[in-house]
Amino acid sequence: MMKWLSPRSALGITLITVALLALPFVAAMGGQAWVRILNFAILYVFLALGLNIVVGFAGLLDLGYIAFYAVGAYTWALLASPHFGVHLPIWVILPIGAALACLAGVVLGSPTLKLRGDYLAIVTLGFGEIVRIFLNNLNAPFNVTNGPQGITLIDPVKFGDFSFSGTTQIFGVALSGPQKYYYLLVALAILIIIINLRLQHSRIGRAWQAIREDEIAAKAVGINTRDLKLLAFAMGASFGGIAGGIFSAMQGFVSPESFSLIESIMILAMVVLGGMGHIPGVILGAVLLSVLPEVLRYAVGPVQTAIFGKVLIDPESLRMLIFGLALVLVMRFKPAGLWPSPERKRELTEPAR
Amino acid sequence: MSASLLEARAVAKHFGGVTALRDVSLSIRHGEIYGLIGPNGAGKTTFFNCLTGLYVPDGGGFTFAGAPLLADAPHQAAERGIARTFQNIRLFANMTALENVMVGRHVRTRVGVLGAMLQTAATKAEEAAIRQRAIDLLHYVRIEDRADDLAKNLSYGDQRRLEIARALATEPKLLCLDEPAAGMNATETEELRDLIEGIRRDGTTILLIEHDVKLVMGLCDRVAVLDYGVLVIEDVPSVVQKDQRVIEAYLGA
Numbered sequence: 297m298m299k300w301l302s303p304r305s306a307l308g309i310t311l312i313t314v315a316l317l318a319l320p321f322v323a324a325m326g327g328q329a330w331v332r333i334l335n336f337a338i339l340y341v342f343l344a345l346g347l348n349i350v351v352g353f354a355g356l357l358d359l360g361y362i363a364f365y366a367v368g369a370y371t372w373a374l375l376a377s378p379h380f381g382v383h384l385p386i387w388v389i390l391p392i393g394a395a396l397a398c399l400a401g402v403v404l405g406s407p408t409l410k411l412r413g414d415y416l417a418i419v420t421l422g423f424g425e426i427v428r429i430f431l432n433n434l435n436a437p438f439n440v441t442n443g444p445q446g447i448t449l450i451d452p453v454k455f456g457d458f459s460f461s462g463t464t465q466i467f468g469v470a471l472s473g474p475q476k477y478y479y480l481l482v483a484l485a486i487l488i489i490i491i492n493l494r495l496q497h498s499r500i501g502r503a504w505q506a507i508r509e510d511e512i513a514a515k516a517v518g519i520n521t522r523d524l525k526l527l528a529f530a531m532g533a534s535f536g537g538i539a540g541g542i543f544s545a546m547q548g549f550v551s552p553e554s555f556s557l558i559e560s561i562m563i564l565a566m567v568v569l570g571g572m573g574h575i576p577g578v579i580l581g582a583v584l585l586s587v588l589p590e591v592l593r594y595a596v597g598p599v600q601t602a603i604f605g606k607v608l609i610d611p612e613s614l615r616m617l618i619f620g621l622a623l624v625l626v627m628r629f630k631p632a633g634l635w636p637s638p639e640r641k642r643e644l645t646e647p648a649r
Numbered sequence: 650m651s652a653s654l655l656e657a658r659a660v661a662k663h664f665g666g667v668t669a670l671r672d673v674s675l676s677i678r679h680g681e682i683y684g685l686i687g688p689n690g691a692g693k694t695t696f697f698n699c700l701t702g703l704y705v706p707d708g709g710g711f712t713f714a715g716a717p718l719l720a721d722a723p724h725q726a727a728e729r730g731i732a733r734t735f736q737n738i739r740l741f742a743n744m745t746a747l748e749n750v751m752v753g754r755h756v757r758t759r760v761g762v763l764g765a766m767l768q769t770a771a772t773k774a775e776e777a778a779i780r781q782r783a784i785d786l787l788h789y790v791r792i793e794d795r796a797d798d799l800a801k802n803l804s805y806g807d808q809r810r811l812e813i814a815r816a817l818a819t820e821p822k823l824l825c826l827d828e829p830a831a832g833m834n835a836t837e838t839e840e841l842r843d844l845i846e847g848i849r850r851d852g853t854t855i856l857l858i859e860h861d862v863k864l865v866m867g868l869c870d871r872v873a874v875l876d877y878g879v880l881v882i883e884d885v886p887s888v889v890q891k892d893q894r895v896i897e898a899y900l901g902a
Contacts, residue, residue: 491766498765498772499758499779502744506752509741516701516739518727518756518819527762 316482320475331474335546337586338481339539344566344582345488345575346535351564352573353501354528355508357417359560360404360424364533366431366555367400368393368540370441373550376451379442386453390541397537398530400427405529409522412511424560431552446551453480453545460545477546484542488535492575495531504528505573569626571633580635589619654679654714654823654854655700661708662695662878669695671878672709677823682845682855684869684886686862688898691875693858694736697827700856701733702726714822727756730822734812734829736858742801746792746811749800750783753818786814790844806837813844817853824848825856830864842868862899866890874898 323330343365350358371393375384408419435443452461452473460480461473495501503524506514515521544550562585570581596611596618626634653676662670669692677683685693698704700711702723711718719725741749758779764772787793790810795803803811809829816824826845830838842864849855859865865872866886873883876898882889889895 494765494768495762498776499755499760500762500765502748502752503755505744505748506741506755509743510739512703512723513735513739513741514752515703515723516727516733516735517753517815518724519752520724531762 320478324472324475328472328474331472331478333587333590335474335477335481337583338478338485339543339546340563340566340586341485341579341582342481342488342539342542343536343563344570344578345485345492346532346539347563348492348532348567348573348575348578349495349535350528350532351567352578353496353504353508354525355504356409356525356528357413358420358529358532359417359557359564360420360422360427361532361536361563362555362557362560363404363424363427364397364400364536365540365543365559366427366552367397367533368537369544369550369554370431370447370540371396371537372541372544373447373450374440376545377447378449379447383451386455386545390538393541394534394537397540398534401529401531401533402526405526409525409529421557421560424555424557428552428555428557431555441552444552446549446553448549450544450548450550452548453477453542461548474546477542481542484538489575489579496573496575500524500527565623569623569633571636574633574635574637577633577635577637581633584634588622589615592618652679652715653677655856656712657696657700657709658712659709660696660699660706660711662692662699662704662706668878670699670706673875673878673880674709675873675880675883677854677856678871680849680852680854681870682849682857682868684865684872685856685858685875686860686865686872687875687881690877691898692878693875694827695878696875697733697825697856697858700726701731701825724756727819727821730820731825732816732819732821732823733825734809734816734827736827736831738805738808738812740800740808740812740815743799745797746787746800746803746807747780747783747796749811750786750814750818751779753786753815754779754782756819783814783818786818787811789817790814805832806840809833809841810844813848817848821853823854823856825858827858828860829857830859830861838864 320331320334323334343361347358347361350356350361372389374380375382375389375392404420404423408416411419431441432444434441441447452459454460458464460476463470463472464476465471503514503519506517506519507521507524511521566581566585567578568581569585570579571577592615593611596614597607600607600609655677657673657675659672659674660670661668661672673692673696685696687693695704699706700718702719702721702725705720710720713729713731718729741752744752758775760772760775784793784796787796790813792803792807792810792814795807800808800811813824813826813829829845830841833841838861845855845857845868857865857869869886871884872886872889874881874889874892874895876894881894881898882892
């Protein structure tokens with residue numbers, strides 16, 4: 297911990313803090329839409345770090361992670377909207393959302409964790425779809441989720457009288473809703489980063505790594521692999537649940553289509569592309585993969601007009617094309633991810649003796 | 650204390666139509682080095698896997714330190730005090746030697762998720778103790794200078810030693826070594842023999858599977874011979890060596 301106090305680290309932390317504080321104002325120059333894009337990037341950092349516990353630390357391939365996000369989002373939506381006429385405060389809903397997501401994680405995990413690799417991936421993929429389809433159809437016989445129409449008019453995050461929606465004046469500075477959410481998300485993201493780092497370098501984190509390396513040897517030294525895998529699932533799921541709650545409040549609207557398979561795959565891609573199991577890498581992956589498509593969305597049309605005088609290829613298609621190509625290239629030339637942990641890099645580049 | 654540490658009662662295991670173990674009964678006394686030998690495919694490793702919970706025996710069972718061992722619970726076997734190494738070394742290849750041994754401390758330490766997240770004083774103290782104990786064990790098996798190297802980059806002999814250090818980290822009452830001398834040259838085997846004798850002197854009972862008959866006969870207090878899943882004899886080395894059935898089993902008469 298002493299190294300935190302070295303002048304160089306102190307300078308680094310100060311610079312990062314200033315940058316993080318100033319970012320929403322810089323983004324706002326391009327319009328509030330950019331602040332929202334920024335917020336989603338942080339939300340994805342949150343999700344990717346949650347999934348990193350499952351995939352990166354414990355080595356369990358989870359293709360249905362978005363289901364836990366959905367559980368958190370719908371928990372918030374149902375407990376803080378006119379849909380049921382319930383309006384609970386954040387410190388009640390968020391823990392409930394996290395707990396329900398955790399429960400969902402355990403329910404999914406306990407029968408399936410004997411499966412390995414591809415098989416586990418298929419089951420989790422199915423689970424993710426089941427949750428989405430449930431949400432889509434749970435409007436009859438009792439209207440719980442309002443089906444495909446989704447739930448609207450969801451309460452924003454509120455601490456007492458301080459609401460995160462609408463513009464407020466703080467110390468003479470006007471803060472828009474998205475800008476306020478930005479600061480909330482950054483605070484939460486820092487919290488989850490600290491939790492991730494501490495877990496990784498603990499007895500639990502080592503046990504997860506051991507399971508990832510060699511499950512039989514892990515059992516032989518007395519690691520209860522089933523419980524520890526469940527723990528990874530439950531923890532990852534809880535973080536997904538919290539992220540879902542914030543998402544719900546920030547959007548004011550949720551519907552099942554936000555929780556499709558492609559979202560699970562995107563989050564997994566962030567973890568893998570950034571550098572599985574390496575926290576800075578995962579953060580980088582999440583920011584890149586969430587911001588880049590948006591940048592392309594704005595850039596692809598105008599660039600084509602400038603070169604060819606007209607839009608030749610539909611921006612949406614070209615965006616995904618470039619995106620896909622970028623992913624393939626990264627995996628070809630940096631198989632351990634853009635910013636892998638030193639160990640993982642050795643693992644994939646040095647042959648075993 | 651003359652009672653046995655481990656009691657195997659009529660342990661049986663089949664794989665399809667093949668009988669790997671046929672009602673094997675044996676007992677290991679406190680503080681001895683017990684050798685388990687036999688030709689390839691005699692069922693030695695199967696016996697190990699049944700004992701350490703990786704396989705569920707089809708019949709019979711084990712009593713360890715006075716209480717029955719649960720089948721199909723490898724992590725509980727380690728908790729009760731049975732540690733093992735593997736015939737084809739199974740280290741956590743991409744973790745450092747030190748980390749490998751630290752993982753071995755898992756079963757004797759307690760810090761959970763909450764403790765890890767909050768980094769309480771107790772957590773830090775335990776973590777420091779884990780590290781210190783792991784360093785001590787690396788010294789014990791004399792590979793302390795490789796502490797920060799990845800396990801996969803260690804030489805073959807050092808990997809064997811590391812695996813023993815990791816097993817010792819679980820504070821076993823019974824240490825099961827599955828062919829620890831396989832692939833070792835004469836010098837390495839000699840060093841291994843010193844290590845095993847040292848471990849026994851420090852109070853750990855040892856069950857040894859080995860092909861190197863010279864090593865087994867010189868090292869073990871008692872030896873059991875398995876042939877086609879059947880226990881042929883269980884006695885002191887001098888008697889086993891002269892037994893006609895053992896000679897036949899080895900020479901394939």
